[in-house]
Amino acid sequence: METRKNPRPFIDEALIAPFRGMKDVLSLSCVVGDAMERNQVMDHEMKPRGADKKIIGPAVTVKLTAGDIVDCLDVFAVTRPGDVVVIDAFGELETSIWGGLMSSLALQAGVAGAVIDGSCRDTDEAKLLGFPIISRTYGPRASHTAYSGRKEPMEINVPVCCGGVVVNPGDLIVGDEIGVAVVPYGDLKEVYEKAKQQASREEATREEILKGASVEALLRKFGRI
Secondary structure (H helix, E strand, C coil), X not given: CCEEECCCCCXXXXXXXXXXXXXXXXXXXXXXXXXXXXXXXXXXXXXXXXXXXXXEEEEEEEECECCECCCCHHHHHCCCCCCEEEEECCCCCCCECCCXXXXXXXXXXXXXXXXXXXXXXXXXXXXXXXXXXXXXXXXCCECCHHHHCCCCCEEECCCEEECCEEECCCCEEEECCCXXXXXXXXXXXXXXXXXXXXXXXXXXXXXXXXXXXXXXXXXXHHCCC
């Protein structure tokens, strides 16, 4: 089976840019998840393993084959600067499919980060490079590609399941030290407006708390905490 490589879908950067402008918002994955009423949030095992940096960008997806995990070098023929590589490795915990060289190649290609439902390695190198990775786990065992020379089967830019959430090519990935939220491309405008309101409300709430406001007063003013 060969690599099935689909083209990158059209992505309107005007819909992505406002989310990039939220990079300094505290607990951004939580804010965006709240804007989608707690939906579209990857499970709790998906945690940062590389650089301490938020991941915000459209998804380029990779679907591997259970029991035959290979390196996904071909993805860089499709990515554009600012994209996020999202890999469905079927939750494989013992074989790492992203290492230091992949982080270096991704950085060179302008990729904003990698989100992997599986394992990565060389996390010290990723931190040194300043490249953010979120994965289910990490460990030293490499894929067989370095020994077999084989880079297939693999599918690029197809719907995948990552962290328990369906991710389509072009969906927005928002990842931070807490976790990952996935915004469907068709919902970007609506979710941004809700996320912006949520972020503003939380900032105002924090200010009121520092002024000594009671729980009752906060609920009266903001409706929630």
